[in-house]
Amino acid sequence: MKRFIGFVIKEFYHIFRDYRTLMILFGIPAAQLLLFGYVITNEIKDARIAIYDSSKDEVTRKISEKILSSGYFILEKNLTNYSQIGPTFREGNTKLVIVFGSNFAKKLQQEGKADLQILGDASDPNTANILVNYASGIINNYLVSINAEQIPMRIIPEVRMQYNPALKSVFMFVPGIMALLLMLISALMTSLSITREKELGTMELLLVSPLRPIQIIIGKVIPYVLLAFIDSCIILGMGKFVFGVPIEGNIVLLLSESLLYITMALSLGILISSITNSQQVAMTLSLVALMLPIILLSGFIFPVENMPVILQVLCHIMPPKYFITIIKDIMLKGNSFIYVWKETLIMILFTVTFIMMSIKKFKIRLA
């Protein structure tokens, strides 16, 4: 046991002496979260629009007012001619143009319908889509409200977005980033620290020492469990206090699940290092082989349900997927353990498999 403690202490020396890596370890989560939280967002605020109102009556003015006071849109300019639409889009600021047909109010009253055109700048299809939806929503609401007395029967669905009423994308990013970063840091750092010993030749000495493989492996893991755990606290804390992501469920459960996930990621890192001999290969493997699949296939950004069947199968062997499900359940829905035991079990299985494989692969001799 003394041997083992001595080994762990040595690992801590390595970590604290390399203060640059340490800074990165703690800096990256904060930076990533801020980036994802503020920069990459699916919500649209203050989109610039132009309005071409060829009838200029009471109804069109009301509608324009509604649109501009919604908070989503800012008026870039009023157009006076249909032919100005093209150049306006080409200038690039305007994302949406709303065109009211002539005699709008009159037509609406007499014929019960009027002409209105919404043009979106679909060079950015996602944004255009969202803006067009916002705008038509506002217009429909208005029409419903002025027609309230005339229509005998109507259904007004009351929509509520459960667990994330404001549809904030940061609610999605916090669990995603946590899964991504913990995986990267844990897997990368352990795989590097073991392959570094191989590269330096110190592994040769560790091997001829009475330390057992399991002691070396666990000794390598323990410091990083601690660091990654601190990281997960940073992410959760920033999520809560900077972005207002709620933690509805039990915080102890949430942290224990994080610990489990960290352990799993670390054992994956050990597995990587036991099959590679150089830091470079280990780094490439952990970064390239882990990062992209995690981002693309874990359901972090893209919904799994829409993928081809083969990719869906792949998604199910992506460990972070389960962790993301778990933390979303606990943080946003406030679920207790009985709702996430299946995912937890799967993660435990992953962990045990990785550890078994790495102990088996760990060479007690040089090649």
Added chain:
Amino acid sequence: MENPSILVRNISRSYGTVKALDDISFEVPKGELFGFIGPDGAGKTTLFRILATLVLPDKGVASVEGLDVVKDFKKIRKILGYMPGRFSLYMDLSVEENLSFYATIFGTTIEQNYDLIKDIYCQIEPFKTRRAGNLSGGMKQKLALCCALIHKPAVIFLDEPTTGVDAVSRVEFWEMLRRLKESNITIMVSTPYMDEASLCDRVALIQDGRIMKISKPEEIIADYRFQLWAVRSGKSFELLKDLHKYPGVRSVQAFGQSAHIAFEKSILSMEDLHKYLIQTGHENIEIEEIQPNIEDCFMELMIQ
């Protein structure tokens, strides 16, 4: 030999098609300082790794202190000290931290075995807070030796401990090894420097994975049966070439400023050689009869 400390019988090991070790056998008694001399790629490191239980032999058996290197590798790892050819301590740990780390993982402390390493450690102790990465080559090797000795091993394997170390430190290092012998530790050391061979109790010359000769250094010199002259002239480079062409010369080796030529006893005369060298345009020619040193003997063995 009864109960040798190190026993190697018919060990072979190949890497792919390259034969690193080819049917090697030898024994080292307890407490001997045994040297392996040979050029790079002769198979020294492979042999050391087999004995340190890090590499498995393809054929043959080997034992350390009666323990088989394949079956009893766990027991051997408790009693051996090993210093790999490459400096392999932690550069980001200080001298003291490195030493106490190795002491801890072998289940001991610096204080417990301080006597054994005192002579060596006192030389690097002034720098004990310095990071190992910032030590000079000689000091690194002394630290590595301390780390290999800290758990009081019965046998130590030192793989080229003096490679890349300055001449003064090399001498000091060997003095330390001589003193370690007094603690009855079996020491097996390899080196590419032939002059270090005379400092061992016995040496084995290894080349291309085979042992050419195992003997005491003084016997190796006594067995030398050729005559040796040291030749000097103003033009050293041409001198080597011209001596090669001279009939009767068996071998020419450069030793610093002079060239050593070996030949069958009394078949050459100094006057004839002198004349020949003047004819070929040499000046300031000096020729003298010398006694062979260990390097001359090894050179001769390697030609055979």
